Amino acid sequence: MNVQAFKQELIDYSKSIGIDKIGFTTASPFAELKSRLERQRELGYQSGFEEPDLDKRTNPSLLMNEARSIIAIALAYPTKMKNRVQSKEGERRGIFSRASWGTDYHIVLKEHLIQLESFIMERFPDALCKSMVDTGELVDRAVAERAGIGWSGKNCSIITPEFGSFVYLGEMITNIPFEPDEPIEDRCGDCTKCLDACPTSALVQGGQINANRCVAFLTQTKGVVPEEFRDKIGNRIYGCDSCQTACPENKGRDFHFHPEMEAEPEVVKPLLKPLLTISNRDFKEKFGSLSGSWRGKKPIQRNAIIALAHFKDHTAIPELIQVLMEDPRPVMRGTAAWALGKICGEQVIDVLNKAKQTERDPEVMKEINKVLETRMD
Ligand code: SF4
Numbered sequence: 001m002n003v004q005a006f007k008q009e010l011i012d013y014s015k016s017i018g019i020d021k022i023g024f025t026t027a028s029p030f031a032e033l034k035s036r037l038e039r040q041r042e043l044g045y046q047s048g049f050e051e052p053d054l055d056k057r058t059n060p061s062l063l064m065n066e067a068r069s070i071i072a073i074a075l076a077y078p079t080k081m082k083n084r085v086q087s088k089e090g091e092r093r094g095i096f097s098r099a100s101w102g103t104d105y106h107i108v109l110k111e112h113l114i115q116l117e118s119f120i121m122e123r124f125p126d127a128l129c130k131s132m133v134d135t136g137e138l139v140d141r142a143v144a145e146r147a148g149i150g151w152s153g154k155n156c157s158i159i160t161p162e163f164g165s166f167v168y169l170g171e172m173i174t175n176i177p178f179e180p181d182e183p184i185e186d187r188c189g190d191c192t193k194c195l196d197a198c199p200t201s202a203l204v205q206g207g208q209i210n211a212n213r214c215v216a217f218l219t220q221t222k223g224v225v226p227e228e229f230r231d232k233i234g235n236r237i238y239g240c241d242s243c244q245t246a247c248p249e250n251k252g253r254d255f256h257f258h259p260e261m262e263a264e265p266e267v268v269k270p271l272l273k274p275l276l277t278i279s280n281r282d283f284k285e286k287f288g289s290l291s292g293s294w295r296g297k298k299p300i301q302r303n304a305i306i307a308l309a310h311f312k313d314h315t316a317i318p319e320l321i322q323v324l325m326e327d328p329r330p331v332m333r334g335t336a337a338w339a340l341g342k343i344c345g346e347q348v349i350d351v352l353n354k355a356k357q358t359e360r361d362p363e364v365m366k367e368i369n370k371v372l373e374t375r376m377d
Contacts (some may be wrong), residue, residue, distance in 0.1 A: 353372070
């Protein structure tokens with residue numbers, strides 16, 4: 001097998017199927033990454049969504065005995081919507097982050113990786129291939145960095161010189177010993193714009209994030225959002241783009257290479273009030289194809305309540321009262337109590353006192369009492 005010639009063939013093929021960037025690295029362990037992840041764990045900076053086995057995350061040979069190299073791919077996604085939402089005055093909307101626009105990127109990238117696998121298998125039927133996107137064991141960003149896709153920015157994103165950081169990443173471990181590519185030099189320099197832009201100071205320092213403070217993570221949790229973060233979430237109902245939009249490397253970047261990644265404005269910037277009572281079936285129908293729906297409707301609904309409070313939307317008071325009095329989920333009732341405290345005038349006292357008569361959940365009671373106490377001061 002002439003591996004070098006085949007590498008070029010594979011690069012050419014990847015371009016023909018719409019892969020915007022491809023890079024290659026060895027399958028050797030990510031030793032430095034392992035110590036970084038251990039440190040993150042010690043500090044309590046992990047989100048809990050990660051693969052717990054650090055050896056699997058950092059040693060490709062544990063995932064494939066004969067692993068010899070890793071192929072990293074990147075697909076650029078749009079940063080601006082082609083069509084604007086048709087909003088009437090006073091209508092309040094939430095926003096999904098850009099990585100959640102269009103068809104779930106796990107599906108899109110997987111399809112591209114499967115095509116690459118088939119291309120490899122046609123030439124080399126004995127080849128072994130193991131592909132993954134985001135939820136796989138390996139750390140996509142670490143693989144992409146070592147494979148020369150981009151450098152790891154202070155905002156913890158991979159920044160490609162060609163497309164900025166608005167790229168989806170995926171990778172494939174193989175037993176083919178491809179020649180590795182060179183990593184790209186870090187170009188962040190003295191810049192700290194992403195650190196300054198982060199609404200919750202989640203970027204502890206360049207390249208280190210405390211996931212528990214990150215708005216993108218907070219919007220995906222299912223419990224009560226700690227109060228200190230609620231005002232910072234604004235109208236983000238899924239994800240956060242602040243550290244990427246602030247980055248000068250992303251200035252003017254907006255690529256529309258993949259029709260399946262185009263946003264439907266009414267879906268990614270939905271009206272907030274209807275979200276509060278949306279049925280499971282309607283939620284699935286409207287949002288089911290977005291990666292941002294992976295945690296179900298509860299976090300999105302909770303975030304919609306937070307967003308209505310952010311807008312101080314008086315027209316939402318009846319809906320919020322309904323959530324407070326009738327929603328079976330304590331997280332929703334507690335968040336609604338807080339939101340009513342933000343939006344309402346003195347009428348909130350009567351509403352909350354009425355809710356207290358039937359409320360049995362101690363956490364919701366706490367939220368209600370907190371609002372009442374501030375009104376009594
Ligand atoms: Fe690097 Fe500046 Fe971009 Fe942050 S904003 S990732 S420091 S270039």
